[in-house]
Amino acid sequence: ARAATPKIIIAGAPASGKGTQCELLKERYGVVHLSTGDILRAAVRDGTPLGAEAKGFMDRGELVPDTVIIGVVKERLAAQDCQEKGWLLDGFPRTKAQAQALESLGVAPSAFVLLNVPDELLVERVVGRRTDPATGKIYHLKYSPPPPEVPEERLVHRSDDTEEKVQVRLRAFHEHCDAVAGCYKDVLVQVDGTAKKEAVFAEIKGAIDAALAKEGEGEATA
Numbered sequence: 001a002r003a004a005t006p007k008i009i010i011a012g013a014p015a016s017g018k019g020t021q022c023e024l025l026k027e028r029y030g031v032v033h034l035s036t037g038d039i040l041r042a043a044v045r046d047g048t049p050l051g052a053e054a055k056g057f058m059d060r061g062e063l064v065p066d067t068v069i070i071g072v073v074k075e076r077l078a079a080q081d082c083q084e085k086g087w088l089l090d091g092f093p094r095t096k097a098q099a100q101a102l103e104s105l106g107v108a109p110s111a112f113v114l115l116n117v118p119d120e121l122l123v124e125r126v127v128g129r130r131t132d133p134a135t136g137k138i139y140h141l142k143y144s145p146p147p148p149e150v151p152e153e154r155l156v157h158r159s160d161d162t163e164e165k166v167q168v169r170l171r172a173f174h175e176h177c178d179a180v181a182g183c184y185k186d187v188l189v190q191v192d193g194t195a196k197k198e199a200v201f202a203e204i205k206g207a208i209d210a211a212l213a214k215e216g217e218g219e220a221t222a
């Protein structure tokens with residue numbers, strides 16, 4: 001039986017490791033990585049109308065309105081690359097309304113991966129996180145330091161990565177998490193996100209491979 005085209009959602013609190021795992025998942029499955037946070041940050045940087053709408057919310061650590069983000073994701077998922085290669089949605093859906101919007105488009109994931117990390121650990125991850133705008137790679141000054149050839153002055157510390165703003169982002173996450181996960185009970189994969197990134201990845205990969213094989217069998221016999 002052939003495995004199905006991967007359609008994966010990855011969810012978890014701010015700094016739970018979604019982006020880090022997506023780098024590995026993208027490599028393994030060849031899917032299109034759609035991070036709504038990255039899309040919005042690029043729009044802010046480029047000064048597009050979407051960026052102008054989103055900026056204030058993002059600076060405060062709040063969610064941007066559902067109406068703003070749903071249209072963006074809808075358009076992106078319909079594009080040919082996502083249809084052919086499959087997709088990995090990172091940071092969407094984040095509210096029940098966003099999950100319902102996906103459902104109404106007939107979009108159903110093969111797996112909904114939820115990374116579990118206690119709040120106390122997330123603050124330290126946020127404060128030490130640095131990203132490399134040249135490569136898009138994510139580092140942590142203590143847990144995943146950049147290699148010597150990457151100059152530290154090139155690295156960026158996100159403006160919403162402060163102790164104060166992560167509290168606002170955590171509140172938004174906890175307010176919506178159960179309602180969103182509840183929409184995906186049949187494909188929910190809960191993963192301990194506190195382990196080393198390679199161990200977290202091994203667990204996610206095992207669950208996704210099993211989900212795709214099962215889906216592929218269903219398609220073959222349908």
Ligand code: AP5
Binds near residue numbers: 139
């Ligand atoms: P977004 O960019 O999605 O931010 P987030 O959900 O807060 O997630 P992060 O990017 O902070 O963290 P991550 O889970 O990817 O962790 P990472 O791998 O980097 O959203 C930003 C904003 O955009 C939102 O606040 C909102 O305003 C808006 N937005 C986006 N989507 C939206 C939507 N759908 N609706 C409305 N608004 C939306 O890891 C973090 C750090 O930990 C790194 O330094 C990393 O090196 C380290 N690390 C990772 N894994 C491990 C490990 N296993 N052990 C030790 N350290 C680790």
